[in-house]
Amino acid sequence: MKIALIGYGKMGKAIEKIAHERNHIIVGKYGSENRPDAEELKKADVAIEFSRPELAKGHIALCREAGIPVVVGTTGWYEHFEDVKLLFQNEGALFTATNFSVGVNIAFLINSILARIMNKNREYAAGITEIHHTQKLDAPSGTAISMAEGIIKEHLLFEDWELSNDEKQSFGGKIPILALREDQVPGTHTIQWNSAVDSISITHAAHNRQGFAMGATLAAEWIIGKQGVYSMKDMLNFESI
Secondary structure, three states: OEEEEEOOOHHHHHHHHHHHHOOOEEEEEEEOOEOOOHHHHOOOOEEEEOOOHHHHHHHHHHHHHHOOOEEEOOOOOHHHHHHHHHOOOOOOEEEEOOOOOHHHHHHHHHHHHHHHHHOOOOOOEEEEEEEEOOOOOOOOOHHHHHHHHHHHHHOOOEEEEEEEOOOOOEOOEEEEEEEEEOOOOOOEEEEEEEOOOOEEEEEEEOOOOHHHHHHHHHHHHHHOOOOEEEOHHHHHOHHHO
16 A cells, blocks of 8 residues: 655654554655645555644645545634535545544543443533643644543533643533643643542543544544444444443
């Protein structure tokens, strides 16, 4: 498989290493000083995009123009998601995820199940804390937002999320998300449910970038030959559980 890497920072380099280990070929590496164009992208079978929130929409459109599927790991651009989906109505393929770690996506599933249970145990209040490295540009993280959306979908008393200045929980309305930035932290997410008598929490802590890079590479392998818009839920087939 021939891969174009759009965004050649720490994640791009981690993906490159895993792609080589899986016998794939990197045919283009694009960063701030080496922007991709549609003609260059046509050399690839698939693109993997980890860049900046303000650039993601344009990069996706370039891949669509080039006629290659694109796997997008950049977060912070999802206000444009419905517009971007329209590009893939009739042909082309887009794979998006707020987090490509298989472990995080397992945590998403457990989070949804627990929120469904808590909908009938309303003495518990919910809150989310996420910790990332200081280079992360968006806050809260896309992963934390996905976790909040998982709770909102299953719990009738929650309707939105809000960025919080401290660690707290809410019984309804908006789910507070505390976003902390610390040096050398790949990503830690905790969903906490507190009552007057006890606490229940789900934590996923990434030890390095390898899980994210492997998930993105697997997504690139999986999306070849497909048409439409996909996510990790589709690839991992959680609906069968």
